[in-house]
Amino acid sequence: MSSNSFNRRSLLKGGVALGAGLAAPTIFTSSAWAAGYTNEPTGSTVTFGFNVPQTGAYADEGADELRAYELAVKHINGEGDGGMLNTFSSKALQGNGVNGKKVVFVTGDTQTKSDAARASAKRMIEKDGAIMITGGSSSGVAIAVQGLCQEAGVIFMAGLTHSNDTTGKDKRANGFRHFFNTEMSGAALGPVLKNAFGTDRVAYHLTADYTWGWSQEGSIKKYTEALGWQTEAAVRTPLGAGDFSQYITPVLNSGADVLVLNHYGKDMVNSLTQAVQFGLRDKQVNGKDFAIVVPLYSRLMAQGAGENVKGIFGSTNWHWSLQDEGSKAFVKSFGQEYGFPPSQAAHTTYCQALLYADACQRAGSFKPSDVGAALEGFEFDGLGNGPTLYRADDHQCFKDVLVVKGKENPDSKFDVLEVVEVTPRAQVEYPADLLGGELGPYNNGG
Amino acid sequence: MDAILLQILNGLDKGGAYALIALGLTLIFGTLGVVNFAHGALFMLGAFCAVTLKALLSLEKVVLDETQQTAWGTPMEIRTPYIEAWLGDFGVTLLDYSVPVSILVAIPIMLIIGIIMERGLIKHFYKRPHAEQILVTFGLAIVVQEIIKSQFGANPIPQPAPDIFAGSADIGSLLGFDPGRVVYPWWRMVYLAFAGIVIGGVFAFLQFTTFGMVVRAGMADRETVGLLGIDIDRRFTIVFGLAAIVAGLAGVMYTPILSPDYHMGMDFLVLSFVVVVVGGMGSLGGAVAAGFLLGILQSFASMNEVKSILPGIDQIIIYLVAVVILLVRPRGLMGRKGVMET
Numbered sequence: 001m002s003s004n005s006f007n008r009r010s011l012l013k014g015g016v017a018l019g020a021g022l023a024a025p026t027i028f029t030s031s032a033w034a035a036g037y038t039n040e041p042t043g044s045t046v047t048f049g050f051n052v053p054q055t056g057a058y059a060d061e062g063a064d065e066l067r068a069y070e071l072a073v074k075h076i077n078g079e080g081d082g083g084m085l086n087t088f089s090s091k092a093l094q095g096n097g098v099n100g101k102k103v104v105f106v107t108g109d110t111q112t113k114s115d116a117a118r119a120s121a122k123r124m125i126e127k128d129g130a131i132m133i134t135g136g137s138s139s140g141v142a143i144a145v146q147g148l149c150q151e152a153g154v155i156f157m158a159g160l161t162h163s164n165d166t167t168g169k170d171k172r173a174n175g176f177r178h179f180f181n182t183e184m185s186g187a188a189l190g191p192v193l194k195n196a197f198g199t200d201r202v203a204y205h206l207t208a209d210y211t212w213g214w215s216q217e218g219s220i221k222k223y224t225e226a227l228g229w230q231t232e233a234a235v236r237t238p239l240g241a242g243d244f245s246q247y248i249t250p251v252l253n254s255g256a257d258v259l260v261l262n263h264y265g266k267d268m269v270n271s272l273t274q275a276v277q278f279g280l281r282d283k284q285v286n287g288k289d290f291a292i293v294v295p296l297y298s299r300l301m302a303q304g305a306g307e308n309v310k311g312i313f314g315s316t317n318w319h320w321s322l323q324d325e326g327s328k329a330f331v332k333s334f335g336q337e338y339g340f341p342p343s344q345a346a347h348t349t350y351c352q353a354l355l356y357a358d359a360c361q362r363a364g365s366f367k368p369s370d371v372g373a374a375l376e377g378f379e380f381d382g383l384g385n386g387p388t389l390y391r392a393d394d395h396q397c398f399k400d401v402l403v404v405k406g407k408e409n410p411d412s413k414f415d416v417l418e419v420v421e422v423t424p425r426a427q428v429e430y431p432a433d434l435l436g437g438e439l440g441p442y443n444n445g446g
Numbered sequence: 447m448d449a450i451l452l453q454i455l456n457g458l459d460k461g462g463a464y465a466l467i468a469l470g471l472t473l474i475f476g477t478l479g480v481v482n483f484a485h486g487a488l489f490m491l492g493a494f495c496a497v498t499l500k501a502l503l504s505l506e507k508v509v510l511d512e513t514q515q516t517a518w519g520t521p522m523e524i525r526t527p528y529i530e531a532w533l534g535d536f537g538v539t540l541l542d543y544s545v546p547v548s549i550l551v552a553i554p555i556m557l558i559i560g561i562i563m564e565r566g567l568i569k570h571f572y573k574r575p576h577a578e579q580i581l582v583t584f585g586l587a588i589v590v591q592e593i594i595k596s597q598f599g600a601n602p603i604p605q606p607a608p609d610i611f612a613g614s615a616d617i618g619s620l621l622g623f624d625p626g627r628v629v630y631p632w633w634r635m636v637y638l639a640f641a642g643i644v645i646g647g648v649f650a651f652l653q654f655t656t657f658g659m660v661v662r663a664g665m666a667d668r669e670t671v672g673l674l675g676i677d678i679d680r681r682f683t684i685v686f687g688l689a690a691i692v693a694g695l696a697g698v699m700y701t702p703i704l705s706p707d708y709h710m711g712m713d714f715l716v717l718s719f720v721v722v723v724v725g726g727m728g729s730l731g732g733a734v735a736a737g738f739l740l741g742i743l744q745s746f747a748s749m750n751e752v753k754s755i756l757p758g759i760d761q762i763i764i765y766l767v768a769v770v771i772l773l774v775r776p777r778g779l780m781g782r783k784g785v786m787e788t
Contacts, residue, residue, distance in 0.1 A: 055592075057709065059600035233750060238761050242704055242713050243460055245634070246748035246760070249452040253627055269602045269705050277631040277703075279614035304705055306604035320517060328517070335518020 037367045038153035038445030039129045046101040046366060048073070048353065049130030051121050051145060052159065054109040057240075057266055058137040060300055061345040065135055065159055066107065067338055068346035072353035073103050075333075083333035087326040087382035088354060092361040099360055110136055114144035121145050125152050131366050132157060134352050137345060139163030139212040146175035153445015155368050157352035160345045162264075162296055163212040164219070167396035168435025173442045174368055176375055176395045178355065179348045182212070183430055185295050185315040186219035188401040188423035190227060192313060197258065197291050199228035204256035206247055206271060208263050209236040216262040220295050224260075232256040237267070244271040248278050257285040260293045268294060269304040276308040297404055300343050302416045309406030309416060316402045318347040318384055319419055327384040341414050351383045355390070369442035386425065393432030395439065401428050448618060448627045453745040459634045459703075461741025462641030466696035467714055468721040468733035469648060470689030476665045476728035477682045480568055481576050483584040485693055486715025487591060488556065492694025493706035494594055495555055496548035497603050503529050503541050543608045545701055552694045560690025564683050587711065595708040602705035607633040611702075633702050640699050644692060645734055651688075652730070661685055665728070720768045726781020736779060740764050 041047070050069045053062035074080040078095030085093060097103055106128040108120025117136065124130040133149050134157035136142045142161035149156035150172040158166055158177040162185070167177050203224055207217040213236070221231055232254050237247050248271070251259055259280055263271050275281070275292055283290040297314035320331045320341035330350065334342040342350070359374035360366050376392035385399035403421040410416050467489050474482045506525040514522035529537035540547065567586060571579050606612070611632040618628025652658035664671045664678040671678045697706070704710060721740055725732030746752060747763040759766075771778060 055595075055600075057600060057707075059595065235750060235753075240713065242710070245456045245459065246453060246745040249456055250449060250750055252452070252629065253448055266602055266707060269604075273604065273705060274631075274703070277612075277614070277633065279629055279631075282613070283626070300601060304602040304604060306606065306705075308604075332518045335516060335520070339520075341517060 036444070036446040039125065039131050041101055041129075041131060041366060044101055045104045046098055046360075047128060047130050048103055048105045048356075049108065049121065049124035049128065049133040049154075050105055050135050050349075051108040051110055051117060051124065051133050052135040052349075053112045053137050053141075054107070056110075056112040058112045061137045061160060061298070061343065062110070062135075064300070064343045064346040065137065065349040068334065068342060068350040069105065069135070069353055071334060071337055072350045072357075073105055076103050076354070076357045080337070081333050082329075084326050084330045084350070084354065084383055087329050088358070089381040090358050090362070092358050093354070098357045099364060099366065103357065106130055110138075110141050110145075112138050112141060114140050117141040117145050118148045121148050122152070125149075125154055130154065132356055134356065135159040135349060136161060139166055139215070140210060142166050142177075143170045143211070146170070146172050150174045150440075150443055153368060153443040155356065155371055157356050159349050159352065160298075161212075163215040164435045165211055165215060165437075167394045167437075169437040171394050171437045171439055173372060173395075173439045176352075176355075176372075176390065178351050178397045180315075180317050180399075180401050180428070181396070182216040182219040182295070183435065184401050184428040185216070186223035187428040187430070188315050188403050188421075189220065189293070189295060189313065190223035191423075191427075192403045192421055193224065193293065194227050196313065197288075201227075201229045201258050201288070201291075202232050202256045202286065203229050203258040203260050204232045204251045204254055205234035205260045205262055206244065206251075207234055207236050208239055208267055210239055212264065213239075213262045216295050217260075220260055220262065220293075229258070237263070237271070240267065242270060244274050245278070247271075248275050248280070251275075251280065252278065252283075255285070257288050258291045258293060260295065262295060264296055264298070265301055266304075268298075268301055272305050272312070273308045281308075281311070297417060298344060299414070299417055300345070302406065303413060310408050312406045313420070314404055316404050316417065317344045319344065319402055319404060319417060320347075320414070321417075321419060322384060322402075324384060324386070326382045330384060347384060354383070355380075368444050372442050386422075388425070391432065393439075394435070394437070398425050398429050400425050448623055449749065451618075451621075451628055452630070453749060454742060455630050455634070455638075457742025457745035458738060459638050459741070460744065461738035462638050463696055463700055463714065463737075464718055464721045464741055465734045465737025466641055466644060467693055467718040468725065468737050469645060469730060470692045471718055472722045472725065472728055472730060472733040473648075473689045473692075474686055475722070476730070477661060477685045478564075478568070478572060480572065481579050481583070482568070483580050483715065484563065484587040484590065485583075485689070486711030486713075486718065487587040488560070488690045488693035488711070489697040489700075489714055490591065490594065490706070490708065490711030491559060492552050492556060492697025493605075493701050493710060494598065494697075495552040495694065496545050496605055496698045496701045497598065497706055499548045499551050500541070500544040500605060503527070503537075503544055505529075507531065545605055545607060545698065548698045549695060552698045553691055556691045556694030557687040559694075560687035561683060563690070564686040568686070569679075569683075587715070591708045591711065598708065600708060602707040604705045605701035607636075607702035611636055637699050637703065641696070644695060648688070648692060649730065657681065657684075717764060720764050722778075724768055724771050724778055726778025728782060729778065729780040732778055732780030740767060743767060 052065040075083045075085045106124050108124050110117035121133045132155040136159040139161045142158045146156045156175045164181045164183050205217050207213040261271050280290050292312050294314040297316045302309045331341050359371045363370040363374040375390050378390040381387045388399040390397050401423045402419050404417040405420045407418045471485045506527050509524045510521040511524050512521050614629040614631050616629050619625045721736045725736030748760040
């Protein structure tokens with residue numbers, strides 16, 4: 001009998017000691033220490049989750065978002081011409097994936113329904129191991145999915161969502177938005193409307209009766225009333241009303257000389273078309289030419305309204321006709337891949353994928369709190385909107401906003417809008433506490 | 447007063463669409479006893495007949511101009527519509543009138559679709575419970591709309607009215623109002639007149655032709671008509687085709703008012719069912735009367751003066767009326783005694 005005898009217990013002790021010794025050099029690096037966050041990638045790939053409307057009313061926007069995401073993944077992995085990676089001010093990404101891992105992706109269908117969007121995001125996180133979720137084409141969906149990602153401990157990079165609430169009262173630490181919001185639309189449109197129509201105007205609002213519509217109406221009223229405009233009425237219309245004639249006829253003799261259509265998508269196409277059919281664009285009221293304003297324009301939707309958009313003012317996050325190096329690189333890359341120019345939905349989602357990947361690379365980690373810290377206060381350029389800030393206080397991007405007008409003589413079916421003003425970032429910035437809400441702490445899950 | 451007149455016009459115009467769809471629905475129910483939830487899809491298919499014809503008339507010859515480039519670096523495409531090149535001014539006019547011309551295309555197409563739908567699927571469910579009929583026809587509607595979406599995309603596709611009908615008519619000045627107080631789009635008035643003509647045509651067909659007489663007899667007592675040696679099933683199949691044509695034409699002519707998309711049929715279907723229930727299942731006159739009545743009620747409920755007293759009433763008025771009718775008179779305004787009363 002010997003105290004030095006070699007037995008199973010001593011073998012285990014020795015193994016543990018050896019393992020700890022070998023791990024020591026790496027255990028203090030961020031990625032190794034980060035064990036315990038949701039879907040920490042362990043293999044040679046990392047999975048992004050693209051949650052876009054593949055069916056339903058916004059399926060065309062969703063399809064464009066997906067095209068942009070696929071292009072972004074190609075560029076991040078070093079395939080294709082590199083697109084806006086070549087013009088992006090951050091040079092962290094080297095075209096070899098993120099943190100040495102190749103990016104792969106899974107997709108989900110939001111159907112532009114909050115419950116379906118949450119279910120598809122949950123499936124991508126729990127079953128497919130998605131490290132992040134991005135996409136969407138509606139504020140209601142964005143807010144719902146953002147909440148889910150906060151609970152699940154993954155980052156949410158919002159797609160096309162314009163309501164103030166996404167980075168206002170419903171903001172979450174794990175959520176980030178590149179797209180602009182209704183507050184910025186109001187701030188950008190106000191001066192342009194003043195120049196075009198003067199300060200003595202009476203506005204009549206038709207507003208889609210849900211979170212985005214209320215947000216848009218509030219912002220436009222705020223900025224137009226500050227100009228001296230009066231608001232004759234603000235009428236809520238059911239989402240997807242189809243025929244808006246019963247809401248448009250009261251405008252005719254209301255005394256209003258401006259109609260503001262706080263509608264998006266199919267509602268915008270129908271209400272604008274019908275307003276023009278009722279002769280509002282050619283009408284004279286109070287000795288002035290009647291005007292119609294569509295605060296949020298989408299080129300895909302403007303195509304649906306056809307000739308009715310001619311001369312109608314609105315705002316947009318980005319347009320393919322911009323001539324900065326980033327926009328040109330993106331339009332070239334997207335156009336050569338798919339044969340037509342990208343929409344603003346494609347642009348914002350491409351940017352979000354690149355910004356997330358870049359933040360992970362700079363953080364050297366995929367851990368939500370590390371990635372969030374890398375995005376917070378991040379100043380960048382070269383992605384098509386001029387110098388941009390991802391503000392730390394509310395995770396909202398601040399950049400130039402475009403005021404556009406329906407083009408009178410389009411050259412092609414894609415050429416329906418013209419940029420009338422690039423509103424500088426300083427003009428659309430606002431205090432972080434203006435829109436309320438609390439970010440709260442990051443959730444890394446695990 | 448001008449506001450009331452405008453809302454009456456709105457209601458008549460909207461009611462025209464409801465009545466046309468409901469007319470076909472109730473015709474199918476009255477003859478075949480089938481609750482057809484795919485009827486909205488027929489309205490949508492009619493609209494897409496117009497979209498397809500316009501797309502065909504707009505086919506373009508594409509020539510690449512190597513001297514100019516797109517923003518993404520490929521040669522610029524110079525596009526010239528074939529129809530203009532081949533037919534000159536007549537081609538341009540044909541393109542302008544593509545919506546009314548689509549009626550000629552839609553009639554045979556909708557007839558064929560209706561017959562295929564009835565013979566291929568719905569006839570197998572005649573003796574099944576209404577719940578199963580609803581499920582199968584609703585499923586069919588979803589399949590049809592997904593096919594349309596896969597071919598045409600999800601976004602609305604604009605179909606302008608002919609230039610001559612663009613803009614509005616100042617009908618107020620004819621009635622003694624100040625100029626510009628009561629204006630109404632020309633195309634909506636065309637639609638209202640069209641709805642009246644189609645409804646009148648269907649009634650005349652059923653009332654004044656031998657075929658119509660047999661169909662009415664079959665609606666009243668199918669068994670006896672069969673015992674007389676008349677193949678009533680074949681006639682009812684043609685009635686299904688007729689209902690499909692009516693729904694399709696309603697869709698064709700509605701395209702300048704509502705840019706068509708794959709979902710437009712579903713939007714109208716629910717309202718049209720309520721119209722049928724309020725008018726009385728199987729009652730043709732009831733469907734038309736209820737269509738116009740509910741259209742007008744919906745328009746009045748949307749007036750700011752009404753909404754300020756009853757917020758949200760515009761969104762529930764039709765269903766509210768349906769609830770009241772079902773409680774007070776379950777067979778509907780003009781329904782036959784015994785139908786839907788048990």
